[in-house]
Amino acid sequence: MGFEETTPIQEKTIPYGLQGKDLIAQAQTGTGKTAAFGIPIIQRLETDASDIQALVLTPTRELAVQVAEELNRIGQFKKIRALPIYGGQDIGRQIKSLKKHPNIIVATPGRLMDHMRRRTIRLQSLEAVVLDEADEMLNMGFIEDIENILAETPSERQTLLFSATMPIPIQRLAKKFMRDPQVFSVKAKEMTVPNITQQYMEVQEKKKFDVLCRLFDVQSPKSAIVFGRTKRRVDELGEALNKRGYAAEGIHGDLNQAKRDSVLGKFRRGAIDFLIATDVAARGLDISGVTHVYNFDIPQDAEGYVHRIGRTGRAGKEGLALTFVTPREIDHLHTIEALTKRKMERKPVPSIGDAIEGQQRLAVDGLLEVVQQGNLQGFKVLAEELLGEHDSAILVAAALKMLTKETIKEDAIKLTAEPPLRAKKSNNQRYSKGRPQNKGGKNWGKPGGGKGKGRSNRSSSNKWK
Numbered sequence: 057m058g059f060e061e062t063t064p065i066q067e068k069t070i071p072y073g074l075q076g077k078d079l080i081a082q083a084q085t086g087t088g089k090t091a092a093f094g095i096p097i098i099q100r101l102e103t104d105a106s107d108i109q110a111l112v113l114t115p116t117r118e119l120a121v122q123v124a125e126e127l128n129r130i131g132q133f134k135k136i137r138a139l140p141i142y143g144g145q146d147i148g149r150q151i152k153s154l155k156k157h158p159n160i161i162v163a164t165p166g167r168l169m170d171h172m173r174r175r176t177i178r179l180q181s182l183e184a185v186v187l188d189e190a191d192e193m194l195n196m197g198f199i200e201d202i203e204n205i206l207a208e209t210p211s212e213r214q215t216l217l218f219s220a221t222m223p224i225p226i227q228r229l230a231k232k233f234m235r236d237p238q239v240f241s242v243k244a245k246e247m248t249v250p251n252i253t254q255q256y257m258e259v260q261e262k263k264k265f266d267v268l269c270r271l272f273d274v275q276s277p278k279s280a281i282v283f284g285r286t287k288r289r290v291d292e293l294g295e296a297l298n299k300r301g302y303a304a305e306g307i308h309g310d311l312n313q314a315k316r317d318s319v320l321g322k323f324r325r326g327a328i329d330f331l332i333a334t335d336v337a338a339r340g341l342d343i344s345g346v347t348h349v350y351n352f353d354i355p356q357d358a359e360g361y362v363h364r365i366g367r368t369g370r371a372g373k374e375g376l377a378l379t380f381v382t383p384r385e386i387d388h389l390h391t392i393e394a395l396t397k398r399k400m401e402r403k404p405v406p407s408i409g410d411a412i413e414g415q416q417r418l419a420v421d422g423l424l425e426v427v428q429q430g431n432l433q434g435f436k437v438l439a440e441e442l443l444g445e446h447d448s449a450i451l452v453a454a455a456l457k458m459l460t461k462e463t464i465k466e467d468a469i470k471l472t473a474e475p476p477l478r479a480k481k482s483n484n485q486r487y488s489k490g491r492p493q494n495k496g497g498k499n500w501g502k503p504g505g506g507k508g509k510g511r512s513n514r515s516s517s518n519k520w521k
């Protein structure tokens with residue numbers, strides 16, 4: 057897989073995982089938690105057992121697919137097979153695949169329980185259960201389902217909990233169905249990785265859309281995720297961006313699965329530059345090359361913030377996260393900062409002039425790239441002819457004008473306003489109590505390493521430090 061060394065969380069947890077011990081592991085987004093549970097589980101499994109031996113639960117369908125793919129990559133030479141089981145997919149097809157005896161099931165709770173009721177999945181031989189995004193899975197929405205599922209599994213199973221956020225009350229709750237778990241958690245100060253630049257911008261609700269477009273023009277992100285609060289917001293925003301000529305598509309829970317798959321597929325392939333999403337895409341998704349995350353609407357809480365911005369800056373790469381905050385939401389922003397113990401840098405709203413300048417810069421870059429590629433022989437005669445009749449600076453200026461995206465007309469588009477989010481009472485106890493076991497690996501988290509840009513990141517030897 058091109059991995060050259062373990063990440064800190066892998067180094068800490070794999071030995072315990074191999075011993076079959078229970079674990080609660082909190083480590084920053086994009087630091088390889090999937091392999092941290094996947095490697096020891098796969099190492100311990102028997103290849104020729106016909107029962108399901110391990111179960112991974114995830115909060116979303118897309119994450120189930122992604123985790124199953126990663127487990128299949130890890131287990132390929134041992135011939136371990138992981139099967140994703142999730143809602144929105146044809147159940148008959150799933151039953152067929154289940155008959156081929158996968159070793160590991162990666163499931164969303166609802167569809168799994170459906171199979172349990174039909175007796176098409178039995179969990180009586182399970183060796184290990186993983187809750188990926190454990191705090192989310194143990195949140196109100198899922199807890200009952202999780203309890204029902206765990207009740208059907210052997211009590212001597214290994215239970216592994218992983219997430220980038222693990223509030224103390226959730227850890228306490230989790231211990232009830234674990235056996236003397238080893239806890240690895242990061243200090244609140246290190247909840248986000250340092251390679252994500254965190255900024256915010258104070259913007260009035262009705263100005264957000266124009267400011268977003270200007271930002272796109274100034275920053276020209278290669279690949280960005282824009283998070284909105286509601287499904288309506290995502291729909292409207294996607295449509296509005298298309299009208300302005302940006303390659304964007306939306307993803308949220310009301311779209312059918314085929315649509316969700318196709319949108320995410322296009323984004324992964326780079327066929328669209330902007331993914332507009334609700335929090336359905338906030339957790340776990342590992343899409344290489346996401347350079348920017350924009351919080352068009354401020355997230356509900358600090359956990360949501362950590363996961364959303366964690367879609368960029370993964371595996372040691374750099375990323376930029378920018379959060380819009382309306383004047384009435386400033387307090388809410390400060391409660392998020394208080395929990396992550398990290399300040400976001402305040403940025404001024406870019407002007408139309410900045411946007412135009414950004415577009416012109418982009419045109420210049422484009423022109424210079426073509427110059428560098430060379431192979432212009434076919435145009436040279438024409439060029440010389442033109443230069444005989446016109447001033448050279450005028451000619452280049454005209455070419456640049458043609459290459460520059462037309463200045464946006466900031467009118468016409470109106471999104472339905474979202475009411476401001478109110479700051480909840482700050483709850484600093486959520487992370488600061490208890491003793492974080494984060495000894496060793498002291499360099500991890502400090503900027504300096506992992507600066508290598510571009511594709512070859514996986515082979516730069518100190519990227520995890």
Ligand SMILES: Nc1ncnc2c1ncn2[C@@H]1O[C@H](COP(=O)(O)OP(=O)(O)OP(=O)(O)O)[C@@H](O)[C@H]1O
Nearest residue numbers: 059061062063085086087088089090220340342371
């Ligand atoms: N030891 C390693 N060396 C290099 N790359 C790695 C290593 N382990 C994992 N990766 C890669 O790092 C990326 C992020 O991993 P992963 O998705 O498991 O992160 P995560 O910690 O689960 O993040 P999140 O909290 O967002 O779910 C993946 O592309 C994965 O293949």
Ligand SMILES: [Mg+2]
Nearest residue numbers: 089090188340
């Ligand atoms: Mg993950």
